Amino acid sequence: MKLGILLTSSPENENTNTVIEISRAAREKGHEVSIFLMYDGVYNVHKKEFAELAGKGVSIAVCALNAEQRNVQKVEGILFGSQYDHACIAGDVDRFISFG
């Protein structure tokens, strides 16, 4: 199954841990996971857990405009993309969960 996750809250919110745990569990069960970070969610991009998820095959994209607005620097392995990328995730997945 393909799972899409939107995260719009900052790392201080408990949503971050929920997204990490769900993504980790889904990957361990062999599901495809795509995460899109936008609004304050872009601040999560520097958390080491997200780099670990990317290393385990989780596809992570960030709204480049929101990142630029917040002076969030690029991270290797994470796509600094567009709202079009978000639309692709929403269109392609079997299940989509939003955390904000």
Place this chain on the structure above:
Amino acid sequence: MKKITVIVRNLPLNTRRNSEALRMGVGLTLREDKVTVIFMDDGVYSAAPAVPELIGAPTLKKEFEALPMMKCTMLADKPSLEKREIKNLVPNVKPEDRDEIVRTITGSDIVIPF
């Protein structure tokens, strides 16, 4: 084609969440999915005419132009409007009964409360 519903529920002037929800709504139309934006609770204030630029807040002009152009439906929850005595809405936002709002949400493939 998926049915995607974005729900706007916050007061508009103390957060950028509402303007970002609408910008995201525009983006979600780009893969030919059917996008609906629902304004409810305090979010209905975002669907009423306002001049946010007077306090340096983002104007929603561009979003309200682009969303209908991209065939996005915009609905405002009638009970939320009545509770706040909002009579006027920006063009292309339609007041809708709660039953229809619920039908739209439950009939969606994806619901994003922003």
Place this chain on the structure above:
Amino acid sequence: MQDMVNMTTELDLRGEVCPYTFVKTKLKLEEIECGEELIVAFDHAPAVENVPGNLKNEGHKILGIEKKDDHLWKVRIRKA
């Protein structure tokens, strides 16, 4: 009669950000014929990084990206 393949339309998207950079490019592409070219001017770096890839994903061909100065790029697209 003018050769359709050589027809080029220009679109100035300076001042626009995501997703309007893509939305307006897409709408302009809908106005022109397949095989025609569109040149779009952007002044937002993330748009130059993302819009060409997104257009390729939609089947269009990117013929070139020209950097005019630090804040101006021109992307040449052929409509699929």
